[in-house]
Amino acid sequence: MNWISVLTQTLEQALGPSAVIYCLAAIGLNVHFGYTGLLNFGQAAFMMVAAYSLGSLVSKAGWNFWLTILVGLAAAVVLALLLGVPTLRLRADYLAIVTIAAAEAVRLVLGSVTLKKYFNGQDGVFGFTDSFAALNPFNSSMGFSFGDNTVSWRPYQFFVIVTGWTVVAICCLIVFLLMRSPWGRVLKGIREDEDAVRSLGKNVYSYKMQSLVIGGLFGALAGFYSGLAYSNASPSDFVAETTFYAYTILLLGGAARVLGPVVGAIIFWGFLSGLDLVFDKLTGGGDPILPAWIMTSSQASLMRLIALGLVLMLLMIYRPQGIFGNRRELALDAR
Amino acid sequence: MRKRLTAIGLLLFACLALVLIAAPAAGADVAATASSPSAAETCKKPPQRDDDTIHIVGCLTDTRDDPPSPVEGVKLTVVDEAGKKVAEGTSDATGRFDLKLPGTAFDVLGNTYTVEIDPDTFPEGSYLTNPGDIKNQVHIQIDTDIAINYDIGPDVTTDDPLWDQALDNLISGLFAGLLLAVAAIGLSLVFGTTGLTNFAHGELISFGALAAFLFNAELGLHTILAGILAVLVSAAFGFGQDVGLWKPLRKRGTGIVAMMIITIGLSIFLRNVYQYFIGADAHQYTDYTTVVPWEIGSVSITPKDLLVALVCVIVLVVVSLAVQLTRLGKATRAVSDNPALAASSGINVDLVITVVWTVGTALAGLAGFLFGLTQGLDYQVGFKLLLLVFAAVTLGGLGSIWGAMIGGVLIGLLIEVSTLWIPSELKYVGALVVLILVLLVRPQGLLGRPERVG
Numbered sequence: 001m002n003w004i005s006v007l008t009q010t011l012e013q014a015l016g017p018s019a020v021i022y023c024l025a026a027i028g029l030n031v032h033f034g035y036t037g038l039l040n041f042g043q044a045a046f047m048m049v050a051a052y053s054l055g056s057l058v059s060k061a062g063w064n065f066w067l068t069i070l071v072g073l074a075a076a077v078v079l080a081l082l083l084g085v086p087t088l089r090l091r092a093d094y095l096a097i098v099t100i101a102a103a104e105a106v107r108l109v110l111g112s113v114t115l116k117k118y119f120n121g122q123d124g125v126f127g128f129t130d131s132f133a134a135l136n137p138f139n140s141s142m143g144f145s146f147g148d149n150t151v152s153w154r155p156y157q158f159f160v161i162v163t164g165w166t167v168v169a170i171c172c173l174i175v176f177l178l179m180r181s182p183w184g185r186v187l188k189g190i191r192e193d194e195d196a197v198r199s200l201g202k203n204v205y206s207y208k209m210q211s212l213v214i215g216g217l218f219g220a221l222a223g224f225y226s227g228l229a230y231s232n233a234s235p236s237d238f239v240a241e242t243t244f245y246a247y248t249i250l251l252l253g254g255a256a257r258v259l260g261p262v263v264g265a266i267i268f269w270g271f272l273s274g275l276d277l278v279f280d281k282l283t284g285g286g287d288p289i290l291p292a293w294i295m296t297s298s299q300a301s302l303m304r305l306i307a308l309g310l311v312l313m314l315l316m317i318y319r320p321q322g323i324f325g326n327r328r329e330l331a332l333d334a335r
Numbered sequence: 336m337r338k339r340l341t342a343i344g345l346l347l348f349a350c351l352a353l354v355l356i357a358a359p360a361a362g363a364d365v366a367a368t369a370s371s372p373s374a375a376e377t378c379k380k381p382p383q384r385d386d387d388t389i390h391i392v393g394c395l396t397d398t399r400d401d402p403p404s405p406v407e408g409v410k411l412t413v414v415d416e417a418g419k420k421v422a423e424g425t426s427d428a429t430g431r432f433d434l435k436l437p438g439t440a441f442d443v444l445g446n447t448y449t450v451e452i453d454p455d456t457f458p459e460g461s462y463l464t465n466p467g468d469i470k471n472q473v474h475i476q477i478d479t480d481i482a483i484n485y486d487i488g489p490d491v492t493t494d495d496p497l498w499d500q501a502l503d504n505l506i507s508g509l510f511a512g513l514l515l516a517v518a519a520i521g522l523s524l525v526f527g528t529t530g531l532t533n534f535a536h537g538e539l540i541s542f543g544a545l546a547a548f549l550f551n552a553e554l555g556l557h558t559i560l561a562g563i564l565a566v567l568v569s570a571a572f573g574f575g576q577d578v579g580l581w582k583p584l585r586k587r588g589t590g591i592v593a594m595m596i597i598t599i600g601l602s603i604f605l606r607n608v609y610q611y612f613i614g615a616d617a618h619q620y621t622d623y624t625t626v627v628p629w630e631i632g633s634v635s636i637t638p639k640d641l642l643v644a645l646v647c648v649i650v651l652v653v654v655s656l657a658v659q660l661t662r663l664g665k666a667t668r669a670v671s672d673n674p675a676l677a678a679s680s681g682i683n684v685d686l687v688i689t690v691v692w693t694v695g696t697a698l699a700g701l702a703g704f705l706f707g708l709t710q711g712l713d714y715q716v717g718f719k720l721l722l723l724v725f726a727a728v729t730l731g732g733l734g735s736i737w738g739a740m741i742g743g744v745l746i747g748l749l750i751e752v753s754t755l756w757i758p759s760e761l762k763y764v765g766a767l768v769v770l771i772l773v774l775l776v777r778p779q780g781l782l783g784r785p786e787r788v789g
Contacts, residue, residue, distance in 0.1 A: 090778050104722050308600075
């Protein structure tokens, strides 16, 4: 049994495309939840409309790749407005219910047989990455090595990762600058005490809407990267769990911290794939370490999700501020 | 304080252990096999052929007779993709027809043909039971004869079809709605008394369905008995959850939003634990798998559905009366109204909340069991219902018990009746859109108190 391969594969995942995608989604949630206190449980919908705008318009209508990126961002803005208008005046939990419902509705509609002509039903859209792949300067596997072991990615994957982490860095800078500004201080004020901010003459509704739109745009970027990394965007990529993973990442790294989502994403995917590989090794092969009556290999693949649920619960019970969060700054209670 | 928190950990292991005890070694696949009546001379099989051709064979039977009688003299034609007629034939005295496709098997493999039946050649007053059978597409993939059977029966399209379908949908919507109402009470009660939106409520519904399945399929108990046990175990599960997890957290002053995220963690945890033990396949209880529907006018209702609906109605009435008349029910409403005021007037708020968790989880478990009885179950049966339950509770008014019931029935009706106009794969979308519209127009829901909620 080669345990060192577990380590290298874990590293590949921890820095890989999935980490990029969920990091971007979590940056959006950080703006929503960490800074403004908005409980958006529909981040997957922002990702999906963006990824599908890109995928469908490029592959079905033959639009220019970069133009459709703009369309995808616009779609996320429209979605934010549609969700925000009925709910942002209401209590925090209403937004939670409406966003999770809207995300499910978007997923059902875009994945439906009725609209198969435009979005290919459950197969999802594909064949839209050519313009992006054409920019790829790498033509051999890239990575790094320590000792005899290498951590490497295929050329296209490496291109996605490099550009992805660059986009993440830019997004973090944007969030940093935004939250340092007077505008950002108003958002934090809304998170802590909405009425106090209102009494200072600020239009809380408008600020919340702006926050929802900006966080949604980060979600859209996550959607683009999801489509590009897998060369496909299908309804199963944007289920409710997608949003919940992004929340776990945000809370793991620490909400209301600029680099929280980055740290959270790396740890989350490292943890998840590490656990997966370990249980895979324990149950795989002709004479598995764990006998089949305790755990079969298909049961082993569930262990990481069981652990994930536990981690999310224990995190919120014992350390709600996450790894780097500041408990005093973030009173995790938006009521 | 530390002790309380270790209790949380203990509870998590306890619920794992609970499922372990009843763990199935392997999920039993229970398939419903429809019994097909066989008649002596009807559909008599022709002798085996031994040549390299492919035939489309089949049989026409009149299902109004018992056993079904053969229908003779009906003309059938086979048309190829270009629209050219390639074969035709009529059914014989045993109801059989045999249409030979031109050429050898090699020639026809991979082709698609349309088998058309001529309704003008039917006996007087007879029609296809399934009107869509008038044209059947067959794709020849393997070198064997293709079998198509037709059922002939009374005309199903003479009445206004939209009206008939609407009546059917109304009834199935009502049944679905009653189930949703039972499932929604727990969510609404917990929200009313603690302010917590429980995202793990779907898993409480699944818990009842799965517990009943384990009692039924693994321990061999009768389905009804298994269901009753499942409700009791659900109640214990709810009680344990509150005492072991939520009460310590409330005592600790954990915020509502943090608790909401804990429910999400719990939901992910439980759902995957369920899948760990029961697998990803769909299951059925062992009893009542085949039921003969009652035909009342143009509507067919299975006795099972009717019984389930009756149980729902009784439960809803009992819960309403209990909440309205008993001491504990009044205390529950008082806590929902204003926990601080209720506490200061001598109500034991913690006790009320524990009772609410226990009863709410038991009702959710009951709904899960009844849903599994009518539709089958898998590890995420409750998770799939969760958003509908949310829609029901929001429509009726978050925290209102009556609201949850009315909301449940309305959402059930809405999703079924809406299939008259929208594709049924999108029927849930209608409910979710209604949820959003309700918040736009009347955020407190139909029966909620108008209060400033933002």
